[in-house]
Amino acid sequence: MKFFKLSILDKYVLRQISEIFIFGILVFTSIIFASDTFTTLIKQISNYGMPVKVAFMLILLNLPAIVVMSIPISVLFATVMTVNRMCLASELTVLRACGVSVNRIAKPIFVFAALATLVTFFINETIVPVTTQQSRYLAMWSITQRHVPNGKKNFTLKELQNGIELKRMFYVENCEDEEFKNVSILDVSTPKTIQIVQATKGTAVEKGWLFKNASAYTISTKGKNLSTSWFEETIVDFGSEIKKSLLSGDQGSTHNFFELLKMVKNDNLTSINGQPLSEEDRRESIISLWDKTAFPLTSVVLVLLGVPLAITPPRVRYNRGFLFSILIIFFFYLIRAFSISFGQSGAIIPILAAWLPNIFIAFIGIILYYRKAFRI
Secondary structure, eight states, X not given: OGGGOOOHHHHHHHHHHHHHHHHHHHHHHHHHIIIIIHHHHHHHHHHHOOOHHHHHHHHHHHHHHHHHHHHHHHHHHHHHHHXXXXXXXXXXXXXXXXXXXXXXXXXXXXXXXXXXXXXXXXXXXXXXXXXXXXXXHHHHHHHHTOOOOTTOEEEEEEEEETTTEEEEEEEEEEEETTEEEEEEEEEOOXXXXXEEEEEEEEEEETTEEEEEEXXXXXXXXXXXXXXXXXXXXXXXXXXXHHHHHHHSSOSGGGSOHXXXXXXXXXXXXXXXXXXXXXXXXXHHHHHHHHHHHHGGGHHHHHHHHHHHHHOOOTTOXXXXXXXXXXXXXXXXXXXXXXXXXXXXXXXXXXXXXXXXXHHHHHHHHHHHHHHHHTOO
């Protein structure tokens, strides 16, 4: 039981690092959300008319994945800020003068990083796969099962291509009992031609929008009628681009480690809609498999580098913790981006692509930590 007994020093360091860690989680989660998830949701709202309440649900469903990304960053930030503050307050100098080593001071920090590793692995294995899959299905449902509010008249909806160019424009004269009345569609997605579809009735179905008593006219941009056709029923696929992006890709984010390992062993890797993966997506899925073991340990690896860099000479009288944190985070994710990119292209094997950032940072961290903790 002696191992679990916390000294006054341990409690003090853990309290300091915990307070900054919580602050870091709030800050970095907000930054990641604003730079990635929020931008994506705004595009889906503007391009596909996604309801705001659905967007809010997607925010909640994506939150666990964002928190997982924020944990290692927050652990590093809390570590560097805590150690650097202790240096500025001469607390580290006094402790070392009393015979307390840097290694002993860093012990509660590594314990905290180990706990963060376990929490990251738990969330990533149990919560993130479920919420990510639900998020994809909800986004797809919102786009493909798009309902015009009952009683709404003269409703116009635009579908953009690549988020910029107009692809199709939908006009609904009236909607009653979730049925569209007098629908017109202007499709300009094909170069040099314009297609106009008109229908007396329409409803939302699983594959898109089902229109009844429809007529389709294809004309050239010069106004020449190229073809005319009539349909008793026809389905118009809405939001095909975003559906493709939601349904394709690797399975790493929607399955836990053991499920993904079984799929890799059985060579049963498919997209979320059951379609075969491209070779690049297959490699990405295998990288995701090994990343599920590598990424949680990032907290410990970053602490290994953060502690020695945060220890400043007594003559330095300003806090360099924040600057060091930003530089280390940037350096780590730059290596991670290059490593995963090389893995996806087949330049390096998937397991190395997942573990290379940790190995590289740990190698540098061990050298610096040894010099600070054992040679000074």
